[in-house]
Amino acid sequence: xxxxxxxxxxxxxxxxxxxxxxxxxxxxxxxxxxxxxxxxxxxxxxxxxxxxxxxxxxxxxxxxxxxxxxxxxxxxxxxxxxxxxxxxxxxxxxxxxxxxxxxxxxxxxxxxxxxxxxxxxxxxxxxxxxxxxxxxxxxxxxxxxxxxxxxxxxxxxxxxxxxxxxxxxxxxxxxxxxxxxxxxxxxxxxxxxxxxxxxxxxxxxxxxxxxxxxxxxxxxxxxxxxxxxxxxxxxxxxxxxxxxxxxxxxxxxxxxxxxxxxxxxxxxxxxxxxxxxxxxxxxxxxxxxxxxxxxxxxxxxxxxxxxxxxxxxxxxxxxxxxxxxxxxxxxxxxxxxxxxxxxxxxxxxxxxxxxxxxxxxxxxxxxxxxxxxxxxxxxxxxxxxxxxxxxxxxxxxxxxxxxxxxxxxxxxxxxxxxxxxxxxxxxxxxxxxxxxxxxxxxxxxxxxxxxxxxxxxxxxxxxxxxxxxxxxxxxxxxxxxxxxxxxxxxxxxxx
Amino acid sequence: xxxxxxxxxxxxxxxxxxxxxxxxxxxxxxxxxxxxxxxxxxxxxxxxxxxxxxxxxxxxxxxxxxxxxxxxxxxxxxxxxxxxxxxxxxxxxxxxxxxxxxxxxxxxxxxxxxxxxxxxxxxxxxxxxxxxxxxxxxxxxxxxxxxxxxxxxxxxxxxxxxxxxxxxxxxxxxxxxxxxxxxxxxxxxxxxxxxxxxxxxxxxxxxxxxxxxxxxxxxxxxxxxxxxxxxxxxxxxxxxxxxxxxxxxxxxxxxxxxxxxxxxxxxxxxxxxxxxxxxxxxxxxxxxxxxxxxxxxxxxxxxxxxxxxxxxxxxxx
Numbered sequence: 001x002x003x004x005x006x007x008x009x010x011x012x013x014x015x016x017x018x019x020x021x022x023x024x025x026x027x028x029x030x031x032x033x034x035x036x037x038x039x040x041x042x043x044x045x046x047x048x049x050x051x052x053x054x055x056x057x058x059x060x061x062x063x064x065x066x067x068x069x070x071x072x073x074x075x076x077x078x079x080x081x082x083x084x085x086x087x088x089x090x091x092x093x094x095x096x097x098x099x100x101x102x103x104x105x106x107x108x109x110x111x112x113x114x115x116x117x118x119x120x121x122x123x124x125x126x127x128x129x130x131x132x133x134x135x136x137x138x139x140x141x142x143x144x145x146x147x148x149x150x151x152x153x154x155x156x157x158x159x160x161x162x163x164x165x166x167x168x169x170x171x172x173x174x175x176x177x178x179x180x181x182x183x184x185x186x187x188x189x190x191x192x193x194x195x196x197x198x199x200x201x202x203x204x205x206x207x208x209x210x211x212x213x214x215x216x217x218x219x220x221x222x223x224x225x226x227x228x229x230x231x232x233x234x235x236x237x238x239x240x241x242x243x244x245x246x247x248x249x250x251x252x253x254x255x256x257x258x259x260x261x262x263x264x265x266x267x268x269x270x271x272x273x274x275x276x277x278x279x280x281x282x283x284x285x286x287x288x289x290x291x292x293x294x295x296x297x298x299x300x301x302x303x304x305x306x307x308x309x310x311x312x313x314x315x316x317x318x319x320x321x322x323x324x325x326x327x328x329x330x331x332x333x334x335x336x337x338x339x340x341x342x343x344x345x346x347x348x349x350x351x352x353x354x355x356x357x358x359x360x361x362x363x364x365x366x367x368x369x370x371x372x373x374x375x376x377x378x379x380x381x382x383x384x385x386x387x388x389x390x391x392x393x394x395x396x397x398x399x400x401x402x403x404x405x406x407x408x409x410x411x412x413x414x415x416x417x418x419x420x421x422x423x424x425x426x427x428x429x430x431x432x433x434x435x436x437x438x439x440x441x442x443x444x445x446x447x448x449x450x451x452x453x454x455x456x457x458x459x460x461x462x463x464x465x466x467x468x469x470x471x472x473x474x475x476x477x478x479x480x481x482x483x484x485x486x487x488x489x490x491x492x493x494x495x
Numbered sequence: 496x497x498x499x500x501x502x503x504x505x506x507x508x509x510x511x512x513x514x515x516x517x518x519x520x521x522x523x524x525x526x527x528x529x530x531x532x533x534x535x536x537x538x539x540x541x542x543x544x545x546x547x548x549x550x551x552x553x554x555x556x557x558x559x560x561x562x563x564x565x566x567x568x569x570x571x572x573x574x575x576x577x578x579x580x581x582x583x584x585x586x587x588x589x590x591x592x593x594x595x596x597x598x599x600x601x602x603x604x605x606x607x608x609x610x611x612x613x614x615x616x617x618x619x620x621x622x623x624x625x626x627x628x629x630x631x632x633x634x635x636x637x638x639x640x641x642x643x644x645x646x647x648x649x650x651x652x653x654x655x656x657x658x659x660x661x662x663x664x665x666x667x668x669x670x671x672x673x674x675x676x677x678x679x680x681x682x683x684x685x686x687x688x689x690x691x692x693x694x695x696x697x698x699x700x701x702x703x704x705x706x707x708x709x710x711x712x713x714x715x716x717x718x719x720x721x722x723x724x725x726x727x728x729x730x731x732x733x734x735x736x737x738x739x740x741x742x743x744x745x746x747x748x749x750x751x752x753x754x755x756x757x758x759x760x761x762x763x764x765x766x767x768x769x770x771x772x773x774x775x776x777x778x779x780x781x782x783x784x785x786x787x788x789x790x791x792x793x794x795x796x797x798x799x800x801x802x803x804x805x806x807x808x809x810x811x812x
Contacts, residue, residue: 035660039767041532042577051534171579186577186585187767188759213660214767215754217644222660222757225651347770377526377772385530385539399536415539 031207032475032491035219035231039187039212045169046160047115047124052397052484057210059485060192060203061102062160062175065093065112068401072307072482074154078107078161078176088149088437095140100197101163102180109136114164116144127156149437155402178203178489188212192488204477204492216349223470232469232486235350236292239468246470250294251480253467255395256301256406257351259342259358259460262390264420267338274457275318276328280365281358282320283462290353294466300450301396301406303464305482309403311447314454325365337366343383343392346373350465355393387418395465401483403446404433410458419459426452502796506789513785514566514778515559521774522555528575528772549575562778575773582779586761588664590783593760595665596753597745599673599680600687604741608688612695613727616703627692634689639748642682643755650678660757679756683748687741694737698730732799739795743788 041054046062049055067077076082080096099107113134120128132147146153160175168174173181178200179192190210194203211228213219220238222228223246232251239248259281261268268274287295296304299314329337340362344355352373359369369391374382383389398405408414411430412422426449433445453459469478477490529545530537546552550561565572571582615627651659657678663671702708703726711725750762757763761780768776 039576042574042579050532050537052536185759186574186580187764211660211757213757214763215757218660218755218757221644221647221651221755225647225655225657225659227658227661375526375770377528377531377770378524380530380535381525381527384535385527385542396535416535 030205030493031209032205032229033209033211033227034486034488035213035222035228036210037212037214037216037219037233040184040190040210043170044173044181044184046162046173046175047119047122048170052399056484056486057190058173059177060179060208060488061173061177061181062162063177064158064160066154066157068158068481068483068485070479070481070487072305072401074158074401078112089146091144091146091153092137093142093144095142096199097140099176099199101176102174102195103163103166104197105163107161107176108139109142111164112136112142112161115159115161116142119159125156125159127152128159151437151439151442152400152402152404155400158401179208201489203489205488208488208491223472229472229475230470230491232467234468234470236294236466236468239470240292242470245473247473249469249471249478249480251467251469251478252296252303252305253395253397253465254303254305254482254484255397255464256298256303257354257393257395257462257465258301259355259462260392260394260419261459262387262419263422263458264387265390267332267334267340268390270332271456272328272332273334274460276325276332276365277362277367278318278457278460279321279325279328280367281361281460281462284320285361286354286357287463289357290350291463291466294468295463296466297463298461300454300461301410301459302403302450305464306398306403306406307482308443309446309450311450314450317454318457322364329365329367334366337368339368339370341370341372341390343372343374343379343389345376345379345394347376351393351395354462358393384416384418387420393462397484403443403449407446407449407453410453421453421456421458423452423456498800502789502793506786506793509785509789510782513781514563517778517781518555518559518562518774521772521777526772527551528774531770531772532576562775566782571779572775574768574776576768576771576776582775585776586764586779586783589759589761589764591665592662592758593746593749593753593762595672596676596680596683596749596758596760597742599676600683600745600749601742603680603684604687604691605738607684608691608695611688612692613699615692616696616699616726627696631689631693635686635693637686638751639682639686640751640755642685643679643752646678646682647755662756662758664759675756676758679749679752679758682752682755683745687744687748691734691737691741695730695734698733699726702726702729728802732803735795735798735802739792742791742794746784746787 036053036057038053040057041049041051043049044054044058046058049058063077065077065079065082066074069075076096078096078099079093082091082093084091093112095107095109095112101107113136116128116131116134119125120131127150130146130148130150130153131144133145135143135145137143162169163174166174176199178195178198180195182191182193184190189212192208192210194206196202213222213228216238219228219231220241223231223242233253239246259277261274261277263269263274283297287293287297297315298304299317300311302310304310329335342355342358344351346352352371355371359371362369379392379394383392396406396409408430409416410419410421411417411427413427429445429449429452433442433449436442436445454461471478474493475491476494477492479487479490481487527546528549529542529551533542533545550558562572573579573581574585577585647659650656657675662675665672708726746762749760750765752758753760753763754766761783765777765780768780
């Protein structure tokens with residue numbers, strides 16, 4: 001009986017395993033599964049999307065009059081060409097022939113007028129407040145009039161063009177991009193399909209399923225076992241786990257990672273202390289130790305991918321120097337150092353690892369730092385909302401392709417100036433940038449603002465993190481941009 | 496009848512306490528659904544407008560009473576994160592998946608631990624019992640998520656018996672669905688099988704020492720008949736109670752395992768809803784979990800009532 005029961009049990013297990021091994025293979029070679037760490041926003045309306053994770057994906061579904069290239073230039077998309085009047089107050093757009101929406105209708109001037117006015121009237125694109133009128137000249141010509149000139153206006157013309165009076169954008173979005181939205185299941189997947197009537201270069205694969213896998217270990221396992229073909233925003237360690245079946249391409253996250261300091265609380269209200277910390281923290285060591293050498297060191301609130309605005313010499317403005325740090329601390333009245341708390345959101349391991357190395361580096365100058373892990377939701381409310389913190393390690397991204405997106409937040413009256421940075425020079429420079437209509441001149445002012453942040457040691461700047469994309473062997477065609485987008489249209493299988 | 500009324504009252508009270516605690520917990524911890532949904536690039540005005548829209552500016556007790564009212568009228572409201580979808584429509588398919596996973600785990604636990612436990616108690620070899628307790632401790636000590644990683648690595652990546660992350664819903668193919676869930680179910684079951692075997696064999700060993708066991712044996716019954724008929728029947732009450740608790744624990748374990756195996760179930764949804772501070776969804780799932788725990792223990796009581804005449808007599812008197 002004993003033996004019989006054991007035999008029965010064994011045969012049950014073998015049977016179960018055999019049945020399990022019959023699990024079928026996945027879809028054809030013209031389809032890919034892309035693993036993403038979080039679900040998209042509930043509202044897929046292109047003018048109302050907020051999270052970076054949603055925008056980077058829906059970049060494939062929507063296009064504006066203009067769109068960014070991999071080099072950071074703006075080129076005509078829905079429009080064929082455009083001209084700007086001499087006083088910079090009038091923009092005339094000639095629409096491209098044969099541009100269709102995913103519902104099959106051709107893009108007409110009415111749609112453009114509708115889209116631009118919707119963004120302005122509902123306050124969806126704040127920069128559109130300077131638009132004084134949008135006029136349809138004929139079916140393929142639109143004129144936008146401004147009440148004041150603006151250098152950056154063209155940057156915002158990437159705002160999506162959508163069909164006039166279509167009511168279902170939030171749930172069944174319709175745009176003009178190389179992929180059309182097909183379906184979504186909350187917290188599980190989003191399905192996109194190639195838009196065969198796309199005016200430009202057609203997408204390389206017929207179908208992309210974006211699969212949501214929150215757990216980082218599970219994402220790696222899914223890649224390894226074949227149910228996911230590609231994933232981005234991976235770390236060097238994760239890619240190393242993947243092994244031979246994968247190829248990695250390296251980009252940067254387009255984030256300004258720093259030890260952000262609350263400039264209003266003691267001892268960080270003292271510039272000598274902030275400078276001492278900048279000398280004490282060795283960003284190159286952090287990149288080598290935690291990130292295996294991947295990552296671009298930075299010295300101000302700007303990352304190298306934004307080449308136009310980037311000031312390389314600021315990177316090593318504070319060369320790692322323990323003695324200098326100690327003497328600055330003594331000067332500031334802290335010869336024996338002090339204790340501080342670093343608040344770190346617990347959902348992103350690279351920030352936690354960075355903070356851990358910082359704690360060690362600060363020990364060498366007598367500063368005792370303690371890491372406080374908080375949930376992302378708590379971080380947003382306590383640190384970002386209520387400014388109740390001493391220091392924090394996070395990364396900030398640029399919502400638009402302009403330096404303003406990274407620099408405006410440190411003007412003293414800005415509502416999101418959570419580090420309480422306060423500098424009259426900085427505020428004056430920003431005000432000047434806003435009324436400078438020459439691109440080169442304005443860029444120079446933005447660079448000056450970056451220098452201000454560095455010289456005043458507003459924060460201890462660390463790096464723009466490496467962003468690794470892992471692709472199953474045979475899959476190719478990843479394209480990188482200076483802003484955070486995932487371009488799916490170039491992906492294809494090598495034949 | 497009296498029994499049923501008592502159970503119902505305790506169920507209602509449990510629910511009330513659990514839901515109130517959840518509301519209270521969320522009002523105490525920091526983190527706000529509106530700012531979590533909007534992220535770092537939103538203006539404070541946008542966050543405030545969304546808070547208003549979601550009714551978050553009302554005091555917590557008012558929100559709780561409104562929720563209770565909705566609960567009794569069958570309206571659990573809409574999710575905060577997925578504002579176009581009702582909580583019910585979001586949870587229903589996930590409940591199905593979790594029930595499927597839990598049922599499969601439970602069946603595995605019973606199928607494997609009942610015979611093993613009884614056999615283990617009957618086994619006399621010293622080596623065997625040492626081996627058994629070592630294996631047992633190991634199975635109990637290893638956390639489920641680690642077993643999950645191990646199982647995936649062996650069966651998913653090395654042997655390629657299943658494709659990690661490629662869950663198939665029951666509605667598409669019941670067989671494929673069960674086959675995928677077999678692996679997470681094993682991970683949930685392993686530590687519980689160890690505990691059940693342990694519990695069962697010590698109960699059976701205790702019964703074997705009793706007088707009636709000797710009497711049965713002296714009447715000429717074989718040792719397997721003794722074990723599986725007489726002893727098992729007499730050990731049933733504590734086993735059923737234990738299995739009732741195990742059924743409740745399975746749900747807790749599935750929260751972790753669903754994440755490891757990317758199963759779109761209730762547990763994984765609970766975790767992400769907590770991180771989004773999606774209160775309506777969290778409340779609904781908490782209610783379901785509490786209901787599950789109470790139901791599991793009630794079912795165990797009812798079964799014991801059926802098998803043990805002593806309990807029935809006790810209830811009447």
